[in-house]
Amino acid sequence: MKKQNLVVVGAGLVGSLWACYLAKKGHQVKIFERRSDMRKTEMSAGKSINLAMSTRAWTAVEKLGLQDELLKIAIPMYGRMIHQEDLTLDFQAYGKEGQAIYSISRGDLNIALMQEADKNDHIEFHFDEKCSKVNLDKREIRFKNAKTGEESNYTADAIFGTDGAFSAVRYQMQKTNLFNYSQQYLEHGYKELSIPPKADGSHRLDKNALHIWPRKSFMLIALPNLDGSFTVTLFLQFKGEISFDRLNSDKEIMDFFTKFFPTALEHMPDLLKEFKENPSASLVTVKCSPWHYKNACLLGDAAHAVVPFYGQGMNAGFQDCHVLDELLDQNPDNSWEEVFEKFSTLHSENGAAIADLAIRNFIEMRDSTASDSFLLRKKLERYLMEAFPNRYLSQYQMVSFTNLPYAYALRKGDQQTAFAEKLVKEYPEESLWKEQAFLAKVEAWLNSLD
């Protein structure tokens, strides 16, 4: 393929990374961003949830040699710290010794990727440019400058929509025949809050854990930042008996936190101010298929916006870059459209899968007081992972610590759950799990798979 003139719409996490991938192949890349350059302006706070970077994202940045640099601005979280309602603490490791997911600020990561892109002469950033029109058939795209009001038109060899959950590029695709699309909102919204650092700059809670205060139908979480603070997020229904709707006065807000989150409240001196100033944002799931139309292709949230409960939104978007990059390498004689078609066919089911997994995980995260049989099954799962290393991987492990396709993790995880449910009925005591008959049964089942 000759060097091409490419347009990337959206300079968020996925757009910035994808521009680097494209430029590495020698293409000329123009990247357009609706917002101002975040390196020069104050970020608008109040709607961001910290990111949890795991294997898929690390794999994608490693290919560009960015891993070491990004590790410096990330904090490893080795497990969940559960703050129970009875004030006890439970720590649940995410994986094996040393395995972690990494808390990283969206702004810091975005800036790092933009700076990496800016080093490349083939990449040109255009800020304050809102996509106002796309003609997918003619590969024409128009932007309107938010500051000058000026409109500019471009024709590209290919157009990449990395413009997020409310993608303008995808909106054009929605109008094409046979394009499947859905947007579904949760009844829960979220609000960003914070726990500031101690006076000495250290963290007020264990910084190497993702903190959760699960309360069945709602929850609070906290992820560590480099400056000693935590970004805290409250997930709560918009309407109903316990809901954002019922938290209006200072008293209502304080009563709610005093009753349900006293161990968080004691670390939140700015709660009232933050609660009233920050918006209650909604949580949308977007699925679509295909992910392309002719010479235009979607990546990241534009193709699959997911709720944040598996910490996989950014990871999924980065994996898109990695997967599409490999398809381009493997099919050098194909047109853009041909490669995009392969990308849609191969990978769009994975966007739908992580969307479903993320919704399911919400229920698991909220509900710490699960049934005994559920907890026994979880214990069995941990035991099987140790007894059959590399052969039995929990769904969480597959999602967070491998690059296996999400659709595979969804399917395989469900098979494992069904099998484990039968096993714990037959062998309801931990002591029975060392028996030869038990292990032989698991062995036979593992052999029967795939």
Added chain:
Amino acid sequence: MKKQNLVVVGAGLVGSLWACYLAKKGHQVKIFERRSDMRKTEMSAGKSINLAMSTRAWTAVEKLGLQDELLKIAIPMYGRMIHQEDLTLDFQAYGKEGQAIYSISRGDLNIALMQEADKNDHIEFHFDEKCSKVNLDKREIRFKNAKTGEESNYTADAIFGTDGAFSAVRYQMQKTNLFNYSQQYLEHGYKELSIPPKADGSHRLDKNALHIWPRKSFMLIALPNLDGSFTVTLFLQFKGEISFDRLNSDKEIMDFFTKFFPTALEHMPDLLKEFKENPSASLVTVKCSPWHYKNACLLGDAAHAVVPFYGQGMNAGFQDCHVLDELLDQNPDNSWEEVFEKFSTLHSENGAAIADLAIRNFIEMRDSTASDSFLLRKKLERYLMEAFPNRYLSQYQMVSFTNLPYAYALRKGDQQTAFAEKLVKEYPEESLWKEQAFLAKVEAWLNSLD
């Protein structure tokens, strides 16, 4: 409520009927239609499927006193005539003696409703006016005239989107927070064909039946017209071994019909011409919720586009008018938004239900060679309907011959199916169904419901 200035977007079946309902309450109604007045221009042929009018639609038109007039342009179909692959014919009655669904041409029905609306001084039609902008918050709407290019702006007390599956009004709602939406295409498309009348003007096939040539993964159907012709529709996958993709040459088309539909082909002298001239259209299912935003409300396909396999698309749209009209009557002191909110809460689940039912029915229609157990269950169901009149209604009966909510029909039908499946296992012989124990069991089950 004082008399209001209302805008209806779309003068199709539902828009024309709804304008009549609104005008009857004394409101001033402007109705805008993107196309030209179909009463003055040749209809663009090739993409319409005849309608099957059943109880819901009859109920809705009866309220306006239109039933007698419309019966004159409708042909009763008392059942399905199945044209088996082995050339045998099976007739399956839709309901009890005398119960029928009615074949009616989309164009004829639309014209009849427009003429009814035109009798009313409160209704003003505007043709060739395409909705180019909607501001839902300000209740402002803009139209662009297709002939003059002129744009005109209106402010309405309420706006009704009856502008079909690709509704411009709904598109604006899609951008509002917490609006759930999905569009899903089938892998099957359809093509309109025809069977002309005999030389003497009579029908070439039984005119009081809906003809089906089921062939498992695809099918042909034919519905009677007043002029002695049938409107024929081929439903077939777009891609694959047997698909529209593989029917390009005259020979391919003729071979396909000769092999699979010889008893239709003998009545289709214009097949080749029609097949090549008429488009292969796609089949979309649209669901959304809510159906309103502030003072704007969706009705008909704009709120719930369904595939045509239950013959309920128009019936569902007409029922929307009937239901919303009753809510307006019942809540005279409520604002538009308050009534629309009630309408969404009460009725939007029914749009989703008929959408699902229609997809399911496709499989049943295509597959005439169902399993013995399926056929036995169907036989049992017919028996139970006779043995327990008005207490046991099949799902088909509830959908086609009552005004019961679709969501109820879906739920209840599934309960009945589960029960009937157990019954036929326990009583696998028809002779056992007269036994007292059997009848007592059904009686007990019926009593346990609701």
